[in-house]
Amino acid sequence: MGWVKRRESTKGTIRYIACYRDIRGKTRSAGTYSTETQAERAWQKAENDLAAGRIGDPKRGRQRFEVYVTGTWFPNHGMELSTRQNYHYLISKHLMPQFGSMRMVDILPEHVREWLTAMQADKVPAQTRRHAKAVLDAIFTTAFNDQVTRLHAGRGVKRPTVAKKTKQILTAAQYDRIHAAIGAGEHDGEMMQLLVETDIETGMRWGELTELRVKDLDADADVVTIARVVVKLDPQFHPEGKRFHVKEYPKDGEWRQLKIARHLAGKLVDFAKARGLAPDDLFFQFAQPTEAKRRKRPEVLPDPMTLGWTEPHPKSGRQFRHGTITAYSGMKCRCQYCRDAMSAYRAERRAMGKDEPRKLRAPDTDGHIDGNWFRNQVFYPAVKAAGITFKVTPKSMRDAHASWLLAGGADLQIVKERLGHGSITTTEQYLGTLPGAGDAALSALDAIRGARTPADLQAEPSTAKEGTPDMAELMKMMASIKDTYERLAS
Incomplete structure (x- = not known):
């Protein structure tokens, strides 16, 4: 039960304070007013709002979705x-526009289905829709358990199906070409080559690899300890407003030790000595640029009259010739010809003293290598130079490591522990991903089907050598399987 406290100022003005007790019994103020009636209404409203926060009170479900989620x-x-x-x-992007103004109690499964259908119509990627639905389910699970709502609006609503694409794994030859192209790049080829070699030899995640320090290597035992991981954050989510945050545990929450090849351990040791790295230093450190990067352009620009026209402007309908400043500025064309023309124009102005050189752009980092920078400046150019046509990312190094281990006969459980997977099901996805992994299945099929026609045999050349003891044993086994199958069939 609240009350009103009368207060008189030094000038003799009478004011009224609305008082009430919160759920912990502490005295709170609901404001100061000029009349006693206003103060009475204020403490009554405050107590009603307080009651709406009690378990089982139906008023809790009347709060808006936005108020519940953000508050x-x-x-x-x-x-x-x-x-x-x-x-x-x-x-912010996907939930609030649809549910923010709705009351928690009013959100029903049909609204969730409408929301998913609308996102699909807006061509929101299936993976994003799946993640957004998972967040909505987490919100309503908590609300249902805390008795804010009596219905879980997301329960029973099917999540969007996300097709699992077949993994295309790098072969050893393709990796070698990427490795060589990185060494020929302009960004500390020695360190970048060692980085990707360590990645494919250990299968570490990017955050684990770029947080690897000299003290984590036991060179005598050829063992690397993965004890930390670094994540890149927006400064508003960082405890200290920075970009990179180091967690004192990897993703799976447990330290793990990896046995590495003797040659790789030796390379890491030699690299640390040559660079003068201390035990707490990162193996792979980002070096800030000392001068602005200048894009190379041809010495002689082509004649714009030979380059054709841009697409019509969406508002004016005008077209501009490629390789001109007007196309770059008016149409915002970013083809190579228009970029070269603008680059030449700016160079001429700088030569005449009319413009100053562009300021040096320095990535915001504390020494950790930014994943986006590495992909765009180092890895993707190397993939292109290596002539690889399918999509390859830095994570492909981890995928190749897992696939190569399993294809080479490594135990599935050992590979799981090496990669730090939480479930062995995750590791199983790498079984049979290398080219030629289906040869055993084809051999079993040939054993049942029997002899092929000469055209079939010529179309499918054997990869095994008939003269080897293993091949002879395999052929004998196939013949035995065929005989057993024919007896059962008869």
């Missing part, structure tokens, strides 16, 4: 900093 769920929901950043984006 209760998101601030108090325990999660990793990188996960919090991703959730913030999904909630």
Whole structure:
């Protein structure tokens, strides 16, 4: 039960303070007013609002989705900093426009289905729709458990199906070409080559690899300890407003030790000595540029009259010739010809003293290599130079490591522990991913089908040598399987 406290100022003005007790019994103020009636209404409203926060009170479900998520769920929901950043984006971008103004109690499964259908119509990627639905389910699970709502609006609503694409694994020859192209690049080829070699030899995640320090290597035992991981964050989600945050545990929450090849351990030791690295230093450190990067352009620009026209401007309908400043500025054309023309124009102005050189762009980093920078400046150019046509990312190094181990006969459980997977099902996805992994299945099929026609045999050349003891044993086994099958069939 609240009350009103009368207060008189030094000038003799009478004011009234609305008082009430919160759920912990502490005295709170609901404001100061000029009349006693206003103060009475204020403490009554404050107590009603307080009652709406009690378990089982139906008033809790009347709060807006936005109020519940931003005021209760998101601030108090325990999660990793990188996960919090991703959730913030999904909630702001995909959840709030649809559910923000709705009351929690009014959101039904049919509204969730409409939302998913609308996102599909807007061509939101299936993976994004799946993640957004997972966040919505997490919100309503908490709301249902805390009795904010009596219905879980996401339960029973099918998540979008995300097709699992076949993994295309790098072969050893393709990796060698990428490795060589990285060494010929302009960004510390020695260090970048050692980075990708360490990646494909250990299968570490990017955050584990770029947080690897000299002290984590036991050169005598050829063992690397993965004890930390670094994540890149928006400064608003970083505890200290920075870009990179080091977690004192890897993704699976457990330290793990990896046995590495003797030659790789020797390369890491030699690299640390040559660079003068201390035990706490990163093996792979980002070096800030000392001068602005200048894009190379041809000495002689082509005649714009020979380059054709841009697409019509969406508003004016005008067209511009490629290789001109007007196309670059008016149409915002970024083809190579228009970029070269603008680059030449700016160079002429700088030569005449009319413009100053562009300021040096320095990535915001504390020494860790930024993943986006590495992909765009080092890895993708090397992939292109290596002549690889399918999509390859730095994660392909980890995929290749897992696939190569399994194809070479490594135990599935050992590979799981080496990669730090939480479930062996995740590791199983790498079984049979290398080219030629289906040869055993084809051999079994040939054993049942029997002899082929000469055309079939010529179309499918054997990869095994008939003269070897293993091949002879295999042929004998196939004949035995065929005889058994024919007896059962008869």
